[in-house]
Amino acid sequence: ALRRLPPPVPDDPRIDLAEAGAAKALTDFDGQQRAAAAAAAKSQKEGAVLLFAQARLSESSALLNLGRLDEARQAATQARELFAVSGDLGNAARARNVIAVSFAMRGQFAEARTLFQEALEEFRRIGDQRGLATQLENVAGAELRLGHADEARALFEQAISVARETGDVSLAA
Numbered sequence: 001a002l003r004r005l006p007p008p009v010p011d012d013p014r015i016d017l018a019e020a021g022a023a024k025a026l027t028d029f030d031g032q033q034r035a036a037a038a039a040a041a042k043s044q045k046e047g048a049v050l051l052f053a054q055a056r057l058s059e060s061s062a063l064l065n066l067g068r069l070d071e072a073r074q075a076a077t078q079a080r081e082l083f084a085v086s087g088d089l090g091n092a093a094r095a096r097n098v099i100a101v102s103f104a105m106r107g108q109f110a111e112a113r114t115l116f117q118e119a120l121e122e123f124r125r126i127g128d129q130r131g132l133a134t135q136l137e138n139v140a141g142a143e144l145r146l147g148h149a150d151e152a153r154a155l156f157e158q159a160i161s162v163a164r165e166t167g168d169v170s171l172a173a
Contacts, residue, residue: 013042013051020058033062053082057091060098064105073102093122093131097138104142113142133162133171 002018003010016039023031036059043051056079063072080095100115116138123131140155163172 011042013039013046013048013055016042017051017055017058020055020062024058024061027065029062029065033059033066036062049082050086050088053079053086053088053091056082057095057098060095064098064101067105069102069105073099076102089122089126090128090131093119093126093128093135096122097135100138104138104145109142109145113139113146116142129162129166130168130171133159133166133168136162137171 002012002015009015016035020032020035020039023029023035036055039055040052040059043049043055056075060072060075060079063069063075076095076098080092080099083089083092083095096115096119100112100119103109103115104112116135120132120135120139123129123135136155136159140152140159143149143155144152160172163169
């Protein structure tokens with residue numbers, strides 16, 4: 001419906017970004033990637049740096065789900081740098097998480113653990129409990145893959161506790 005409105009509304013990169021979010025919710029990662037790339041191109045042309053970073057983060061998530069790990073890492077790194085410079089530490093941590101997942105998907109669990117821990121500290125610093133719970137789970141998963149079962153168990157228990165505190169029953173489960 002927004003695309004049918006008179007110009008310049010249909011060309012707004014925020015519409016493409018919303019479309020990318022809808023495609024992600026439907027697990028249409030090809031559609032997410034295309035819409036996020038369109039949002040990135042338009043926002044870059046307009047000089048909308050934070051919108052560009054959001055688009056690149058969305059695109060990195062899609063690329064990750066499509067198994068295009070190097071491209072995902074590149075997009076997430078670009079987004080992370082822009083978010084960090086602008087002071088958006090939450091999205092910078094989310095981008096760092098995508099980078100970490102790209103390492104984990106390649107079986108590089110030590111590298112992934114380091115990046116998950118850095119994202120964990122960023123979420124802790126800004127007080128984002130949901131991000132904290134997710135990163136505790138991610139660090140625990142990396143520890144488990146590295147053969148550190150006791151450390152993983154303690155981290156999983158912390159993640160469950162934080163998830164319950166925030167009401168995130170899905171993560172707690």
